[in-house]
Amino acid sequence: MSNGSSNSSNLDFKGRVAIVTGAGGGLGRQHALALAARGAKVVVNDLGGARDGSGGSVSAAQAVVDEIKAAGGEAIANGASVTDFEAVQAMVKQAVDAWGRVDILVNNAGILRDKSFAKMDLADFRLVVDVHLMGAVNCTKAVWALMNEQKYGRIVMTTSSSGLYGNFGQSNYGAAKLALVGLMQTLSIEGAKNDIRVNCLAPTAATRMTEDLFPKEMLEAFRPEAVVPAMLVLAAQDAPNRTILCAGAGTFEAAHITLTQGAWLGIEADTPEQLAARLSEVTDREGEAVPQSGAAQGANEVAKGMANARRG
Numbered sequence: 001m002s003n004g005s006s007n008s009s010n011l012d013f014k015g016r017v018a019i020v021t022g023a024g025g026g027l028g029r030q031h032a033l034a035l036a037a038r039g040a041k042v043v044v045n046d047l048g049g050a051r052d053g054s055g056g057s058v059s060a061a062q063a064v065v066d067e068i069k070a071a072g073g074e075a076i077a078n079g080a081s082v083t084d085f086e087a088v089q090a091m092v093k094q095a096v097d098a099w100g101r102v103d104i105l106v107n108n109a110g111i112l113r114d115k116s117f118a119k120m121d122l123a124d125f126r127l128v129v130d131v132h133l134m135g136a137v138n139c140t141k142a143v144w145a146l147m148n149e150q151k152y153g154r155i156v157m158t159t160s161s162s163g164l165y166g167n168f169g170q171s172n173y174g175a176a177k178l179a180l181v182g183l184m185q186t187l188s189i190e191g192a193k194n195d196i197r198v199n200c201l202a203p204t205a206a207t208r209m210t211e212d213l214f215p216k217e218m219l220e221a222f223r224p225e226a227v228v229p230a231m232l233v234l235a236a237q238d239a240p241n242r243t244i245l246c247a248g249a250g251t252f253e254a255a256h257i258t259l260t261q262g263a264w265l266g267i268e269a270d271t272p273e274q275l276a277a278r279l280s281e282v283t284d285r286e287g288e289a290v291p292q293s294g295a296a297q298g299a300n301e302v303a304k305g306m307a308n309a310r311r312g
Helices: 026-037 059-070 085-099 122-150 161-165 171-194 224-235 271-277 295-311
Strands: 017-020 041-045 075-078 104-107 153-158 196-203 244-248 251-255
Touching (some): 017 026, 026 041, 026 059, 041 059, 041 085, 059 075, 075 085, 104 224, 122 153, 122 171, 122 196, 153 224, 161 171, 171 196, 196 224, 224 244
Parallel strands (some): 017 104, 153 196
Antiparallel strands (some): 244 251
16 A cells, blocks of 8 residues: 655666675575665675575576566676685676676675574584675675766665674574674765765565474564565665665665763773763663764764863
């Protein structure tokens, strides 16, 4: 059901070239299908492994390519592991050789190795960080110079409510997912001058990776297709920059990392005691702001310090 008119022209991807990682199934498959349906040429990347990252086959990616082609779209399959930078570079070259450019990168590939932190093997922690964080870094690095040169790029990082807010048994996944927000914060600043916009998508979707987390009656509501509109908006020509969009079951929200006004306490022998006593004032969210860069914290601290010095 739609409410009012909408201008869909900026969600037209004709002439655009997109790479979607982890696109052999689930959310990535829906992203690839949607971009292709709106005119994008798509590199469908998927290692084709199990959800814990083991194994590999290009058949999952090829099946999605076949689906896109059957619907009249253009796509090519790629089986690179996002953890292999040379293979990722070759994937980008494959896109450029075929279509001359790369406009959109959707970093969607991921794996799960869920366990409570007490029981988690460090190898499982490292691997999840390697796939989610370094995988996105590898793919982004491989397109970064190209996007700067063509003065256009749209990059979507897949974060998670587990990273933004925590989730039992997912310390490795959550750490990697919030790290992607930190990566987005800086890349969105560095890419702005050449119209490279970098955003994060936090999906709630019932896919192979999350199927165990949902009761059966919720699986339909949380189908991955419901997340796709947020990806399309973040990858579009009129995309925002430095936005964290959350999406699931037809609802869309935004997440923000904010800075409170805080309180100036000085540097005295009893400052620790003062901070303990006034912690509720420091954490009070009245007047909080979303900083435009990390420098905002220091600027707020200097301003409060100088104001207090003038009063003194």
